[in-house]
Amino acid sequence: MAASLLLAGATAAPALAQQAYTVQSPDGHLSARIFTGPQLRYQLLRDGETLIDTSAISLQLSTGEILGKPALVRSQHKGSVQQIISAPVYKRKTVNDHYNELTLALKGDYSVVFRAYNEGVAYRFATSKKAAFDVVNEEATFNFPANDSAWVPYVRQDNPASFDAQFYNSFENTYTVAPLASLDSRRLAFLPVAVNAAGGKHIAITEADLENYPGMYVNGGHGQTLKGVFAPAPKDIEAGGHNMLQGVVKTRQPYIAHCEGARNFPWRIMAVSTQDTQLADNDLVYKLASPSRVADVSWVKPGKVAWDWWNDWNIYGVDFKAGINNDTYKYYIDFASAHHIDYVILDEGWAVNLKADLFQVIPEIDLQQLVDYGKQKGVRIILWAGYNAFNRDLEKVCRHFSEMGVAGFKVDFMDRDDQAMVNFYYQAAATAAKYRLLLDFHGAYKPTGLQRTYPNVVNFEGVHGLENMKWETNSDQVTYDVSIPYLRMLAGPMDYTQGAMRNATRGNYRAVNAEPMSQGTRCHQLAEYVIFESPLEMLCDAPTNYMAEKECTELISAVPTVWDNTMALNGEMGQYISIARQSGNYWYVGSLNNWTARNLTLDLGFLGNGHYKAEVFKDGANADRAAKDYKREIIDVPANKQLTISMAPGGGYFARIYAE
Structure with missing residues (x-):
């Protein structure tokens, strides 16, 4: 990794009523202005034009402190970074990471960091506190200068009883496009969202490096403002939901996150485009994620997957009864082998229903036989697992199935992004990496860079995919x-699952x-x-249908995934x-x-x-x-x-x- 870092010396600043600081993108077009004093606020500008007007940010702690109210500067650091990030499982081999950074150290053992890239601006809080504390709430506001239209994917509840009810959702919906002031104030939208601006510009809002903290939703209908909303931390969770595979939150804590002293908080990202295509080729989430914690990623093998569930195991022209059984999966394996497809997935149904126990396999399935058969054919097996079944004994599950020869898991029905669930993602990623297992998070919130931190996490749903x-x-x-x-x-990346032969x-x-x-x-x-970016790319249709469409099947199987x-x-x-x-x-x-x-x-x-x-x-x-x-x-x-x-x-x- 080649890198250059230029840091200006720390400069003391008196605690005035209000001060203004600026950080600009390397090309000089974008700038963030940060205001300190009674309230920490920021502005986002491009070539002097206001894209996000003065907006307040803060963290309310259980100690009674509000980080950002007031914001009294002790020192500032300015720096410039240009480095090349190696990206082994991504849409490009290397990522040019070039930004200018401003860090304001503030009275109260915390700081705020703003980074300005050519393609957007991001900020995060950090604390150097030694004692544990709770974050009661976070203030993240985005005040736009005009009543421009926004692209928002609402949580799929047309008449929600409360915000709390919406924290339990699958993070998949189509987009509502409406003026900011016309958005439904009763409803939450999950990220990313985008707002149109003058001259064909867009400002897209999302987050990165979401670790040990809840994900951010936004809520509109407050004039020209979007407000961040966060799920309170769970207190009591019971097994329930789909086939007893989900964690249903019964009661919640009076805070959104418990923190053990010093830590960095997630990045709040505002990606800016002057042409729509710039949003389709933006690397900010990857750049702002924590670097890989997996020393050797050579075993991580992206590729294609023959998938069973979408096509309802509906194969024909065979002399056995198609369904969740070994004969059917050997047929899938034979198909995958003949067409150089790397994996076959066993989706829901191979484990005994309503038990949430991956060690209870239905009698029609002999997993070891299928794994061994696939190995002979050059095809590896991925197993579907409901969240509760996977999480109830994470280490034992990963160790057992890794030793069996399973390649990885498609983990489904998390359907939350509160602090406890976000922590599960990291624990699952680390444990799976230990046993050299791939992970595909289905029933998942949007990616926030975990795929860089743990490259064995090769895909995420959080998309209104073809299954719908x-x-x-x-x-x-x-x-x-x-x-x-x-x-x-x-x-x-998106686990969209395309490839339909019926159109x-x-x-x-x-x-x-x-x-x-x-x-x-x-x-x-x-x-x-x-x-569609998707390192683990599924073929959703039935093998029988693909074999009747030779040209298309050969094309699909030959397209790379990274x-x-x-x-x-x-x-x-x-x-x-x-x-x-x-x-x-x-x-x-x-x-x-x-x-x-x-x-x-x-x-x-x-x-x-x-x-x-x-x-x-x-x-x-x-x-x-x-x-x-x-x-x-x-x-x-x-x-x-x-x-x-x-x-x-x-x-x-x-x-x-x-x-x-």
């Missing part, structure tokens, strides 16, 4: 698909549990393997998106469209000089009526590197580009 097409009749998934690259994906136009779609379909075209599904480089080419939030990703000598380009037919020109100038060819999958001439219609062809990339493409309503485009 099994039962939802009114959701506009296609529009959602061209929104999440700018919003949810800003936080990190439907807007008018033909219907929810079918046992034979589900996607909204949009076949090429929309194929392009998602490029567009990358050497990534760049967003063009797009508009909620309209369309094009992204290029490099792996070795190949560039993969994907485009996704909303429900409006569209022609685009892709600038492939990054290829440089030379002659290039592309394997292309594009919407067929009749894809607007028969969504599965597509055409594969080999084309010459134009000499001027300007490639014009067409996409049907709900369409997509895929290209694999290589030098001739």
Whole structure:
């Protein structure tokens, strides 16, 4: 890691009624102004234009102190950092981490740190206290200068009885777009959220390095202000919920976090874009996460997964009864092996129901036999586990299944992000790493950089993924698909689970549990393997359906899941998106469209000089009526590197580009 650090000397500052401090981004466009005195406040500006107006921040402690009220400066430190971060499981091999930093040491054994990057600004509190304390509440406000529209994913409760009821949720919903003052003040929204600003700018709000602390929601409907809201820490938790696999909070503490003395608090991130594509190619969460705590990550193997649950184990043309049994999973393993797919997952059902005990396996499943069979075929097994079943004896579970030869776990139904649940994520990640197990957190809050700290955590849900097409009749998934690259994906990888071979136009779609379909075209599904960041990428459909679609299956199985480089080419939030990703000598380009037919020109100038060819999958001439219609062809990339493409309503485009 190459790094340069320039620190200005500490300078004493008198405790005046109010003082102002400024930190600027390396390119000089963004700046944060911090005001101290009676109340700690900040402003966010770009080229002198106010993006976030003066906003108060503070921490209320159980000792009676309020860190930030007042804010009396003892000293300041300014610094500049430029370093290269190695990123072994990410959308690029290396990340350029360049920022200017201001640290204000404040009376009361605490400090506030502001970092200014070219792509956004972040701040965090830190304390040097020696005694334990509780954080009763945190004040995190975002005052916007105009009543601009916001993109918010509400917690999915239309008429919530209280804020507390909303702290129990799956962190998946489509986006509501409305002026800030028109947001529903009764409802919480989970992060990331984004606010439009003048001149096509966006300010996206999220967080990073969320350790031993609850996640932040935002609440609107207060004029032009978004307010941070945090779940109180649980006091009494009982097993309950889905198949007794969830932790149901019965009572809560009068604080949001218990802290053992000195600590850093999470980063509050405000990513800024002047073009929408900048949000689709932003690294702030990864940069602000704690560095890897896993010394050797060579055993972490991202890849593709043949998945059983979405397709309802619905295979056909076989002489055995398909379901949760060894014959079915050997069929999945054979399919994965034949198509160079790294993993097969055993989703819910392999362990005895309602026991929350992973050591009680149903008689139809012989796990060791499946693991050994997969090993012979070059395919490893991942096991689904409900939260309670996984957490009740974390060390024993990880040790036992690692010794068996299992590759990892998909852990589901956490559905909270209070302090206790956040701590579970870290404990699970550390224990799984000890036994060289991968983790995919399903039923999860959005990523906050844990995937950098523990690279064996390869995926997170926290997304309104394709599973919802099994039962939802009114959701506009296609529009959602061209929104999440700018919003949810800003936080990190997504366990979206694409790959449907049954595809439907807007008018033909219907929810079918046992034979589900996607909204949009076949090429929309194929392009998602490029567009969506997901180091552990599932093939959601049935092996039988894939084997009937040889071209598409070969394409899906060949697309990498981690990358050497990534760049967003063009797009508009909620309209369309094009992204290029490099792996070795190949560039993969994907485009996704909303429900409006569209022609685009892709600038492939990054290829440089030379002659290039592309394997292309594009919407067929009749894809607007028969969504599965597509055409594969080999084309010459134009000499001027300007490639014009067409996409049907709900369409997509895929290209694999290589030098001739």
